[in-house]
Amino acid sequence: MTNKQPGKCPVLTTADGAPIARQHALTAGPRGPVLMQDVALLEQMQHFNRERIPERVVHAKGSGAYGTFTVTHDITKYTKAAIFSKVGKQTECFLRFSTVAGERGAADAERDVRGFAIKFYTDEGNWDLVGNNTPVFFVRDPYKFANFIHTQKRDPKTNTRCMDMQWDFWSQCPESLHQITILFSDRGIPASYRNLHGYGSHTYSFINAQGERVWCKFHFKTNQGIKNWMDEDAEKIIGADRESHQRDLFDAIERKDFPSWKLRVQVMTQEQADQFRWNPFDLTKVWPHAEFPLIDVGTLELNRNPQNYHAEVEQAAFKPSALVPGIGPSPDKMLQARLMSYADTHLHRLGVNHHQIPVNKPRCPVMHYMRDGQAATAETYQSAPNYWPNTRAGTPMPDESQLDPAWNLGAAVVDRYDSTQDHDDFTQAGDLFRMFDDAHRDRLASRIAGALGQARQEVQMRQLCHFFRAEEDYGRRVARHLKIDSAAIEEAISATRST
Numbered sequence: 336m337t338n339k340q341p342g343k344c345p346v347l348t349t350a351d352g353a354p355i356a357r358q359h360a361l362t363a364g365p366r367g368p369v370l371m372q373d374v375a376l377l378e379q380m381q382h383f384n385r386e387r388i389p390e391r392v393v394h395a396k397g398s399g400a401y402g403t404f405t406v407t408h409d410i411t412k413y414t415k416a417a418i419f420s421k422v423g424k425q426t427e428c429f430l431r432f433s434t435v436a437g438e439r440g441a442a443d444a445e446r447d448v449r450g451f452a453i454k455f456y457t458d459e460g461n462w463d464l465v466g467n468n469t470p471v472f473f474v475r476d477p478y479k480f481a482n483f484i485h486t487q488k489r490d491p492k493t494n495t496r497c498m499d500m501q502w503d504f505w506s507q508c509p510e511s512l513h514q515i516t517i518l519f520s521d522r523g524i525p526a527s528y529r530n531l532h533g534y535g536s537h538t539y540s541f542i543n544a545q546g547e548r549v550w551c552k553f554h555f556k557t558n559q560g561i562k563n564w565m566d567e568d569a570e571k572i573i574g575a576d577r578e579s580h581q582r583d584l585f586d587a588i589e590r591k592d593f594p595s596w597k598l599r600v601q602v603m604t605q606e607q608a609d610q611f612r613w614n615p616f617d618l619t620k621v622w623p624h625a626e627f628p629l630i631d632v633g634t635l636e637l638n639r640n641p642q643n644y645h646a647e648v649e650q651a652a653f654k655p656s657a658l659v660p661g662i663g664p665s666p667d668k669m670l671q672a673r674l675m676s677y678a679d680t681h682l683h684r685l686g687v688n689h690h691q692i693p694v695n696k697p698r699c700p701v702m703h704y705m706r707d708g709q710a711a712t713a714e715t716y717q718s719a720p721n722y723w724p725n726t727r728a729g730t731p732m733p734d735e736s737q738l739d740p741a742w743n744l745g746a747a748v749v750d751r752y753d754s755t756q757d758h759d760d761f762t763q764a765g766d767l768f769r770m771f772d773d774a775h776r777d778r779l780a781s782r783i784a785g786a787l788g789q790a791r792q793e794v795q796m797r798q799l800c801h802f803f804r805a806e807e808d809y810g811r812r813v814a815r816h817l818k819i820d821s822a823a824i825e826e827a828i829s830a831t832r833s834t
Contacts, residue, residue, distance in 0.1 A: 345702050347723070347731040349375050350382070350690045351657045352460030352697035356738035358723065363744065372664050374656040374674050381679060382687050382705045396441055397433030397450065398528060398581040399648040400588055402637035404428050404455060404598070410632055413549055413602055414541035416661030417458040419632065429454045429694060430637060431651050432528040432580065435467070436487035442573040443580035444564060446523045446782075448514075451533030451555065452653040453635070456698040463657035464553060465677065468531040469518075472618045473511040476754035477672030483508075498789035506790075506798035509760040510619045512805060516764045519782040521775055522561070524569045527583040529594040530562035537655070537670040538616050540663040541602070546740045550603040550615060550665055552622060554629060555596040566782065588640045595636040599629035613759065616667040620763060647694045652681035660737050668754070686710055702731035765805035777812060784816030795819070796827060803831040 347355045361373035369376070406424045418426050433450035434441055441447075449468040454461055474483055486504040490497040505511045517523070525531040535553030542548050564572065572579050587594060601622050608615045615622065641647035654677035655670060664670055681689050687708035689695055706721045720727050768776065783802075787795055795817060803810030807828065814824045 344729060344732045345700065346734045346737075348460060348700070348702045349378060350701065350703055350705060352699045352701045353657075353659050354459065354737040355733045356735055358733050371671050372674055374658070374678070377675055378656070378678060379705060381682055382708070396437060396439040396443075397431050397648060398584050399429060399431040399641060399651060400584060400637040401427065401429050401639040401641070402593075402635060404633055404635045406633040408631045408633065410541075410600065410630065411543065413543055413551070413600075414661040415544040416462070416541075416659055418455055418462065418659070419661075426458075427456045427698065428635065429456075429647075429651060430635070431648060431653065432584070436484075440577075442577040444524060444569040444572045446518065446566075446569070448518060449525060449528070449531055451531075452651075453533075454651065454653060454657075454695070457659050458699055459659045460699060461657045461695070461697045462659045462662060463653045463655065464535050465653045465655050465673070466533055466535045466537075466553070468525065468533060469514060470534040470536055470552075470554070470621050471513050471517070472536060472669065473505070473514045474508060474754075475510055475617050475619050475669060475758075477669050477676075479508065479754075480669065480672070483511075498786050499791055499794060502787050502790040502798055503794045506794050506801070508755070509801045509804075510755065510758065512760055512764040512801050513619050513767065515783070516767050516779070516805075519779050519786075520767075520771070521565070521778065522563050523782070524564040524566070525580075526562035526564050528580050529559045529584060529587060530557060532556055532561070533596060537618060537667045537673075538603075538665040539670075540665050541600075542661050542663060542739055548605070548663075548740055550605070550608055552601040552627075554599045554601070555635060556599060558595045558597060558634075565778075584637075585640055588637060591638075593636050593638045595634055597634055598632040600632055601627040601629060603627055616665050616670075617758070618667055618669045619760065641694075646692070650685060650689070650692050651694045652685055652689045652692075654678045654681060660739075663739060688712070704731075761801070761805040765809065768806050768809045776808070780809070780812035781816050783813050787813070788817055796823070799824075799827050800831050803828055 347358065349355060355375055360369045360376050362369050371377070404418070404426045406419055406422050409422055410419050418424070430453045431450070433452075434443065434445060435448045435450055437445060437447065450466075451468055452463065452465045454463050474480060483504060486497075486501045489495060490500060505515060533555035538550050538552055540548050541551045576582065584594070601624070603611070603615055603622065613620045655664075656674040656678045658664070664674060685692065687705075688710045690697070690701070691710065691712050691714075701715045703716075704721055704723050706716070720730055723730075768779070771779065787798060790798075799810055799814055799817075799819070802813050810827065810831075811824065814827070
């Protein structure tokens, strides 16, 4: 059905300002089912559900700053996204760093993954790239995500951090080994937020003006150089200043020592994806740079501190579902789930109108039919109709020119697949271990043993088998630091060789 209206009408958009091509549910075939990646539909339903029941919660500890992204190289052959439309184009952005496992009172210099979330205020709506300082993650199945996060929090009985809980989970999820190796390596404690790389981590899609799709990964390389703390250094820093990262970032910007990162992307065609030896949409894997070289795109500079931490950093809301024309999702299972879960947590934490908070507000016109809820200002719709389709003059309509090309899923069967089967979870972790020099290997093994040694012996032995599968020397070093006797070590080696 075509919605006919008199005169020229503004384009219908998502709450983030991205144009909507067609107001019909995205389905696998004309009879369904509906796909979870239909974020415009999810956004509309989630907002409607909360029009009268607004809720908010606090968020994990983080630091943020405003900046500018400048395009330095032309990638328009891959994407039509307005942010990359021409060399020299500048886009305002806001970047929030964070620790992941700890609460708001956690120390900045703890061994932990660091969040790296950027909001780009583009001409066609907000684009949020929500990643980490690591290119991979602990799990690939979204069903495991909440359970994994529980293991990083406090034991429900003792209310303390529990290494047995953490390693019990990891030892039964060998896909976590790649991320474990990074976390306990010399890069596990960044010296500051300025001295770390940022990654989109997931695989995303680029779509160009001709409607051609390629898969891509985003890398932000620090221009300040990588710098990390050893454990003993971090202990001293935490004892003196629990806000070391926050203070460093704020002070650097105040003295106009603006930190910056170079954005580079990897690109993979569908043909290459079909032939790649690993699932290219697996969040626990990287794309080798030798096969998929980094392509220069632009420079991100942070040059302005927030004026009010709560209003601008604590209330900043980032979600992978904030996409713009030319940048889209992929079949990555974790990304597909995050498209919903991140948006939903902000609805719970900040309310249905969190888009109207200045730090989250798109810098382009916003047109939609979502109404009311907590803290509604009505500034974008005033007395305009609150339903669609309608025949009122000047009301927003979908724009068919923004339609993405269809996905060809072939003969894929929808089912609940076991994500631990038919995967190689050891080669890349072993490759990374072999890249370390002898001293680094021993520090890695010592750190792991220090944490793993607090778990039950059966958990230790199960996890040791994973290290041996990745690299025998890896397993032997961890076992030696755990003071496990040689007979048990040989038994573990034998077990890994027989599987």
